[in-house]
Amino acid sequence: MKGLHLMQLPREVLLGEDLKGEVVNVARRLGLGEKALILYGPRTKGIAGKDVEDSLKSEYEVVSLTVRKGATMEEVERTIDLIKDESADWVIAVGGGSIIDVAKLASFKTGVPFISFPTTASHDGIASANASIRDLGAKTSVKAVPPIAVIADVKVIKTAPYRYLAAGVGDTISNLTAVKDWQLAHRIRGEYYSEYAASLSLMSAKMVMRNADIIRLGNEESVRKVIKALISTGVAMSIAGSSRPASGAEHLFSHALDMLLDKPALHGEQTGLGTIIMAYLHGMKWERVRETLKRVGAPTTAYELGIEPEIIIEALTIAHTIRPERYTILGKDGLTREAAEKAAKITGVI
Ligand SMILES: NC(=O)C1=CN([C@@H]2O[C@H](COP(=O)(O)OP(=O)(O)OC[C@H]3O[C@@H](n4cnc5c(N)ncnc54)[C@H](OP(=O)(O)O)[C@@H]3O)[C@@H](O)[C@H]2O)C=CC1
Ligand SMILES: O=C(CO)COP(=O)(O)O
């Protein structure tokens, strides 16, 4: 239909403590069918997955799948096969961003609803409608569906090492440069721009900046602050119909690192550091970005990220080749080696 803009959003978002047993009630309220497929990872099984599974078994038939290979098409296909073979009515993902994305894409491809039960506050895919799956080449997100419900158990999320929470700040602060890139693409390329989605995304970034001193404490209030920002960023992406409000050149840089390295750092750590450099390129107040990341203990240098300076430079020079249709401050030609080195040195990254 001409002019139609479809925004799909979760129907329930629960944020609180001791919510592992609450899944049953959510499923009942939403009228979900009697057979559930639960996805978890080798670690998140013990962190919350098994408890959620046991609790579900009181009312539902439950099949489980341990995702071992992260956000890959192989795992998505394994999940799809199981949904079909077992005639599962719905899916629940208990884990980090990778497991949530596997469930999200499999759910989209099979048309069964899924519930997002995050165990980390390190990425804004918790409530979003797009899934980042490592397939051939770069791992950029594709359209999928949002979770029918998000159940964020603060106590579970707090079990994750503090580093994950700081990464959540990095993924949120990247909204600042992502929106700048979006505005640039709107002006230069006439790309669709949603002021509403952009404002929501910027608000989330500003909230974490304002609350950096609370977040650094790593307590339950800190988790709540970051989770709210991540969920509203996910909603901003759903409103926009793409990851535009939360993914610009700083994400291209992170995707480039993922391509270059077997063991990259956390997604949010990489995007946070990328934001410092892209903010510098945009002529924004990049020092404020660095200051916030420092304050919450997120990496702001190649050394802290555990990545060789040479790889940082290389990632900066190839970032524009990833998803070339997404116009950013890197332009069509990207950064020269000299420009990349200069930007990384001036911002203190290398
Ligand atoms: N779709 C979207 O809109 C977005 C998607 N993303 C994607 O999300 C992913 C990043 O997610 P992230 O959560 O940072 O990383 P991962 O999902 O890759 O998880 C990393 C590791 O953390 C472990 N883990 C999870 N929870 C805990 C916990 N509570 N305590 C200890 N360890 C834990 C996992 O265990 P286990 O081995 O059990 O799985 C896994 O080994 C990337 O793939 C990124 O592309 C990021 C932003 C937006
Ligand atoms: O990580 C994301 C937003 O934070 C998703 O971005 P991509 O679309 O670049 O994968």
Ligand SMILES: [Zn+2]
């Ligand atoms: Zn991200």
